[in-house]
Amino acid sequence: MDFVGRRGALFGLALRTGILTILTLGFYRFWMKTRLRRWYWSAMRPGGHPLEYVGDPFEKLLGFFIAVVVLTFYIGILNLLLMFVSFSVFSSSWVGYAASFAGVIPLWFYARYRARRYVLGRTRWRAVRFGLEKGAWGYAGRALWYWFLTVISLGILWPRMTFLLEKYKTDRTYFGSARLVQGGSWTMLYRAAWPFLGGVLLTALLLLWVMVLDPVLPERAMEDGEIWRTLEFMVDGGRLFYEWNAPERLWLFTLSLSVVGYGLIHYRWVTKRIMANHKTAPGISFASGLSGTRVAMIYSLGIFISYMALVIGVLMLILAAFGIFGTQIVESYLGIQMGGMDLPRWLSFGILGVLYLFVFLMWGVLHNTFVTFPLMRHMALTTTLPNANGLTRVSQRERDAFAEAEGFAEALDLGAAI
Template structure:
């Protein structure tokens, strides 16, 4: 069963821009409704076998969960930081140790929040009327993620595939579709090959260093260009290749998956999309600057000196108002264009490459109970991590 993607760029741009404008006008309160509406659009655009996914999340759940999480985190961070600051001044006569330990203490909460956000999103996602779900296990995931990150850093990235596989297996083995549990099969060593381009980029870096020590300037310049490009491609290749291999070894009862995706395509969409989004975001600044100069110069010829003088002599509140308008104009255009030029093309690329096998057994799958998940993805919202689409 192949997957189609039915979304249109202009409809998405309008939705992202208008909901972003409402978010600005409500001082951020509308963002819970914005995220809900955007998710419903993306989910409905992905159609395995022609049947769209459904997102049934409630913005009031998100708002309430956010408020609960803020209260808990404020108490946790406040009490912990107070104790750490007291210990730091008592034992080390300074606050550096307190700040360091405070950061380390928040890292497990960061991973915890990511898992909780994933659990909420899956619990509010349906296909063919059947709910997805994720079993509890956020603290287990947080401590495993912390452990594997330490191992990865200590081995200079050599155990990155081990971390990728083990964390994905932890999440997948606790994921449900209806009443069937998913399983992540395979071994972590099957991901080692995905590191090859990153490895080659490091080799190029070492060779370039050798050229520099021998004074071979042209080859050093060439290596400084080839190495970073190869490294960026290596990151995209690792992401795409591990995703493909892990997907091919997932099983949900009789259902199996395969994914076709191209690293160069992903890298091109990401790089060109953010570049054009950045250029588009400059439009509000240019428009408002032109309006400002028109108001100040009254049609006279404008030079750099005129601009500087006009800014110096302008009314302070006019400058503040135009600065605020420019900032939010950039924010709105950037948000809408990145959805259209980056997020949507990436989703479409991955979605159209996804194939589901064993769908003839779908009638045998039964509904699972609804997961209330009272605090929704509030912790991820409060920490601003893992709560995106």
């Protein structure tokens, strides 16, 4: 597979469509997503032939409205019932809030499957459609059960959950008339989890060292809630009246937590590589050379660039707000005439609103340019089809039509990614 897209062209497209999204108060978002997907899809060229994305932004817009109506009714009725039971039985609201949150989780998994089905159904290669069978509620039920088993096993069955959920989706995926099959077993994913397990073990050993074996604070500071009173005293401006015992050791947690973060990224992407190497279709096989280290570097650099831009933008926004309103505050409370800007209130809020939207627009553009772009390129350039003889026997499949498109994923804020 080749990748022919250029970072500069993507930056310009993301910036233009982002500005139009702001000017239309968010309605252009569905067109923006469609144009970005078409750009990415056309840049990926298996065998020299570009992928095609034929999604319709009107489908996305209509699907979003349908999903909002359904979710409003569902969540509204559910919350009323849960809060009534919570107050009647437990005389408290927290049980109702917790149950309400839990009631949305199945919809989250349902929306993810539906979004995948829509994207595949609107993707073509050499005019042949991809597709995904119905089964969103089956996926949601399995995801809930596998997550439950993973939690009660303290994460030991995490690879089992990863494999079985991917197998459920892969075994229902088609390219034309060819059905994909996920081979292998879930135990093969354990080797991808070693960096994460190493980070967790290192963090646990550090906690044992600085809290039990050689505490940073004296024993009496750790007893009877004294440590919390000490922290509160420090927050109020007081000085710590306990001697620290080699507090520089606490910096080691930066290292251990970095290893944990790398382990999570490594696990997610290396499991994709392992499972891709065990995907087949009649007469077709796949191979992936995804590098967990390369992906971690992309995340580290890209997220640093995008979030630094966000932090700098927010600081500039604060300075602008102080420049506009700061003089008024000083004059009101201190009675000092500063002679600053005297802008109408509506214009002041308008300027700050535009700056606020521009800051988050640039964050989205940079995230697209320095995170999504290199990830898509790396996935494309490391994917091959060692055996493609079965492609000659593939025939066309019918077009999937579903009214709500990605509406539930958009309404639940799961559709931001490409």
